[in-house]
Amino acid sequence: MELRDIEIFLTLAEELHFARTAARLHVTPARVTQAIKKQERQVGAPLFDRSTRRVRLTPLGRQLRDDLWPIYTGLQDGMRRARLAAQGITGVLRVGMIPYNAYDLQRYWETFRSHHPQWKLQIRMAPHVDPFAGLRRGDIDVLVAWLPVEEADLTVGPALLIETRVLAVAADHELTRHTAVSVEMLADFRHSDAPSRPDYWGESYCPPQTPAGHRIDRSLVMNTAEEILSAVTAGEAVTLFPQHVSRYWSRPDVTYLPVLDMNVLAFALVWQTEAENDMIRALSQIVRDLGPFDGAAL
Numbered sequence: 335m336e337l338r339d340i341e342i343f344l345t346l347a348e349e350l351h352f353a354r355t356a357a358r359l360h361v362t363p364a365r366v367t368q369a370i371k372k373q374e375r376q377v378g379a380p381l382f383d384r385s386t387r388r389v390r391l392t393p394l395g396r397q398l399r400d401d402l403w404p405i406y407t408g409l410q411d412g413m414r415r416a417r418l419a420a421q422g423i424t425g426v427l428r429v430g431m432i433p434y435n436a437y438d439l440q441r442y443w444e445t446f447r448s449h450h451p452q453w454k455l456q457i458r459m460a461p462h463v464d465p466f467a468g469l470r471r472g473d474i475d476v477l478v479a480w481l482p483v484e485e486a487d488l489t490v491g492p493a494l495l496i497e498t499r500v501l502a503v504a505a506d507h508e509l510t511r512h513t514a515v516s517v518e519m520l521a522d523f524r525h526s527d528a529p530s531r532p533d534y535w536g537e538s539y540c541p542p543q544t545p546a547g548h549r550i551d552r553s554l555v556m557n558t559a560e561e562i563l564s565a566v567t568a569g570e571a572v573t574l575f576p577q578h579v580s581r582y583w584s585r586p587d588v589t590y591l592p593v594l595d596m597n598v599l600a601f602a603l604v605w606q607t608e609a610e611n612d613m614i615r616a617l618s619q620i621v622r623d624l625g626p627f628d629g630a631a632l
Contacts, residue, residue, distance in 0.1 A: 429456065430477045435581075450613070462531065463528045465531055489607045503591060512591065
């Protein structure tokens, strides 16, 4: 089986759609069909159940997918490492950002790159839905996440960002009569929340009740920040954000109100304990040496 045919099979096994697979791989649907038929002839049985409405893996197809995936990803990783080695790069540190202000934290990234030119640093956004899954899957090496993080398999490193909170409301919302809000005022309105994250972690961001014991309604479940802001502008919800969002996502239909009596939000480096390496330790030491960035000072 040729490498390109393996790639086509694995992509179709993920997409379960011939046209999407072809578009993703920049080939024709006929090429996808040809590759799959060739593989089924070699194996001697169907790998996919096809109908006019859906495509599904057969049990044999699932077995082949599970067998081929580590081989294919190993080849891809080997080629990637070879290309980097040719450039003098011996390792890559992938940092996932839950906050949106990677630019504010340039001093950490630039110091790391200048001190360790043999390593490549990649910064990417990380979802706040199921926040630690990327670390556990190995998609990223370090996560910048708000505290506390209380996961048995994860190590919490130094804090690199401290920020106050703002409340995002629609530009015509009744709260815009105020220049700031208190935590008690949060109980009067519906808030957004995200699925698949630990309760304690979500509650550290938006508490379930006010200091006086009034319930804060977090029943509007949203997956992305874009969905959250759409709900805010429609008047369906109000939402807490770190202060930097008011600078990075300034828009005419959203007003950001400071929350006067809420604890600051601290973001720290987090990584999978068993995956700790020299690159992670080096970035952690740089953050300790430079100290946390105070977003409230901007």
